[in-house]
Amino acid sequence: MISLNKKTIASLIMGILFSGIALYLTFINIPLSGLSDYITTINFWWVMPSLLFALLSYILRVVRWQIILNPVKKTNFWHAFHPLVIGFMMNCVFPGRIGEIARPAILYKRDKVEFSKVLATVAVERIFDLIALLLSFIYILVTIEINPSLDITFGEYHLTTATLNTIWGTTLKISVVLVGIILLISISKSRLIISKIILRSPDVLVFAGSQLKEKLRKGICSKIVHVLNNIAHGFEVLKSPRDIIICLVHSFLIWGLVVLSLYVLAFGCPGIQVSFLEAYAVEIIICFFIMLPSVPGFWGLWEAGGVFALMIFGIPAKEAAGLTLTYHFIHVIPVIIIGIVSATIIGVNLVQSTQNGEKALHMQEELNKCE
Numbered sequence: 063m064i065s066l067n068k069k070t071i072a073s074l075i076m077g078i079l080f081s082g083i084a085l086y087l088t089f090i091n092i093p094l095s096g097l098s099d100y101i102t103t104i105n106f107w108w109v110m111p112s113l114l115f116a117l118l119s120y121i122l123r124v125v126r127w128q129i130i131l132n133p134v135k136k137t138n139f140w141h142a143f144h145p146l147v148i149g150f151m152m153n154c155v156f157p158g159r160i161g162e163i164a165r166p167a168i169l170y171k172r173d174k175v176e177f178s179k180v181l182a183t184v185a186v187e188r189i190f191d192l193i194a195l196l197l198s199f200i201y202i203l204v205t206i207e208i209n210p211s212l213d214i215t216f217g218e219y220h221l222t223t224a225t226l227n228t229i230w231g232t233t234l235k236i237s238v239v240l241v242g243i244i245l246l247i248s249i250s251k252s253r254l255i256i257s258k259i260i261l262r263s264p265d266v267l268v269f270a271g272s273q274l275k276e277k278l279r280k281g282i283c284s285k286i287v288h289v290l291n292n293i294a295h296g297f298e299v300l301k302s303p304r305d306i307i308i309c310l311v312h313s314f315l316i317w318g319l320v321v322l323s324l325y326v327l328a329f330g331c332p333g334i335q336v337s338f339l340e341a342y343a344v345e346i347i348i349c350f351f352i353m354l355p356s357v358p359g360f361w362g363l364w365e366a367g368g369v370f371a372l373m374i375f376g377i378p379a380k381e382a383a384g385l386t387l388t389y390h391f392i393h394v395i396p397v398i399i400i401g402i403v404s405a406t407i408i409g410v411n412l413v414q415s416t417q418n419g420e421k422a423l424h425m426q427e428e429l430n431k432c433e
Contacts, residue, residue, distance in 0.1 A: 076355035078357055079355075080354050080355050080356055080362070080363060081356045081357045081360075081361055081362030081363055082362065083362075084351070084356075084362040084363045084365065084366035085361075085362040085365065085366070087366065088362075088365050088366045088369050088370075088383065089365075089383065091379060092379050092380055092383050093380075096380055097380055097383055097384060097387075100332075100380055100381060100384040101384045101387065101388065103332050104330050104331050104332070104384060104385075104388060105329075105330035105331075106330065107330065108326055108327055108329050108330030109327065109330070109388070109392060111326045112323045112324070112326045112327035112389070112392055113323070113392050113396060115319045115320070115322040115323040115326065116319070116320065116323040116392060116393055116396070117396065118319050119316045119317075119319040119320045119323070120146070120147065120150070120397075122312055122315055122316045122319065123146060123187075123316055124139060124142050124143045124146050125139070125312065126187065126190070126309055126312040126313065126316070127142050127146055127183065127187060128142045129305055129308060129309055129312075130183045130186055130187060130305075130309060131180070131183050134175060134176075134179045134180060134183060135169060135173060135175045135180070143404070144168070144404040144405075144407065144408050144410075145164075145165045145166075145168040145169060146165060147397065147400050147401045147404050148161070148164060148165065148168065148401045148404050148405050148410060149161035149162065149164045149165035149168075149184075149401075150397050150401060151397055151398050151400070151401020151402065151404075151405075152164045152401070153358065153359075154358055154359040154394050154397055154398050154401075155358050155359070155398060156358055157357070157358055162181075162184055163181070165180070165184055166180030166181045166183075166184060168408075168410055172408075172410075185289075189244055190309050190310060190312075190313040191313055191316075191317070192240070192244075193241065193244070193310065193313065194310065194313035194314050194316075194317050195317065195346055195349055196237040196240070196241060198314070198317065198342060198346065199233070199234075199237065199343075199346050200234060200237065202339055202342060202343045202346070203230055203234060205339060206339055206340060206343060208223055208226060208227075208374065211223070226374065233350075247290050247294050248294060250294070253290060253291075253294050256290065257287045257290065257291075260283050260286050260287055260290075261279060261283050261284070261287060263283060264276075264278040264279050264283065317342075317345070320345060321338065321341050321342045321345045322338075323389070323392065323393070324341045324344060324345055324385075324389055325338050325341040327385065327388065327389055327392065328341065328385060331381060331384060331385045331388075332381070333377070333378065333381045334372070334377055334381050334382075334385055336372070336375055336377070340375045343371060343374075343375075344368060344371040344372055344375075347367050347368075347370065347371035348364055348367035348368050348371065348386075349367075350367065351363045351364065351366055351367030351370075352364055352367065359394050360390075360394075361390070364386070364390050365383065365386050365387060365390065367386075368382065368383075368385070368386030368389065368390070369382040369383050369386055372385065372386070
């Protein structure tokens with residue numbers, strides 16, 4: 063049985079709260095009997111190509127991780143494949159997204175690779191994903207037209223075109239700021255300045271005592287600086303501009319395959335017609351939703367994001383929910399099965415590996431404090 067620390071328990075509680083609210087607002091106006099009847103009308107022959115595209119995206123993820131990981135630890139395909147799918151599987155099964163820790167923990171235990179360096183490569187992966195999604199989102203914002211008479215009801219809440227434009231405009235501004243921050247963190251001189259500002263930030267609390275300021279500096283500020291350094295270190299392993307470009311290309315291809323999975327599945331769903339770009343927008347919105355705390359597997363938030371996005375493009379709520387639920391199962395259930403098989407093949411104790419990873423991460427943090 064896995065032991066949950068306070069952070070994991072807090073994450074689980076927050077996840078249950080967010081997922082519960084999302085499920086309620088999504089399905090409050092959708093009769094479950096009508097939804098189940100609709101799902102039975104889906105042509106499940108389209109599931110096979112949809113599943114194929116989803117699995118191909120994971121193969122490309124492995125290849126991309128090999129490139130990012132090479133300066134730290136050269137690996138063959140299967141050596142990288144098993145930790146990656148095990149990590150994704152654990153995110154679908156355990157709370158707190160501990161799969162992100164499990165992946166470097168496996169390499170730490172099996173190959174004695176420094177835990178923080180591998181964890182940094184995982185962070186870099188997420189940044190490449192973020193950049194690909196943000197750039198795609200900017201293109202979609204200026205390409206797709208939204209019905210000016212749009213009015214979507216979620217319980218007592220109404221979403222109009224004006225509200226949507228405000229949300230998307232704000233998201234665009236935040237996206238530009240995030241990309242700018244990532245670039246600043248990647249440059250050593252600017253990162254040093256940012257780190258100094260973060261470490262000195264408690265000093266602005268003029269009414270706080272020196273002990274409280276020091277506690278904030280060590281307890282929060284130093285951890286933020288540590289995360290920034292880890293992200294920066296992950297980018298430093300990619301010293302070749304060629305590797306960075308290749309990883310970006312892989313990132314766009316990965317998300318193109320993921321969108322193809324949704325786009326193709328929609329062919330088998332009666333009453334649903336979306337273009338590829340509209341499917342891309344739906345996928346991006348789902349990704350934004352599942353960034354919030356959720357239960358394992360992102361249940362609730364995934365459905366809320368998918369239904370919300372599809373309704374923007376005129377898809378009725380029942381049909382949108384049927385497609386989103388089917389799409390979610392296609393992406394979660396196979397990953398769980400493949401992850402369990404991989405763990406069995408390489409003889410990994412999932413719980414022990416995660417606990418070893420948490421210990422390694424704690425030890426690394428203590429070393430950084432000493433430095």
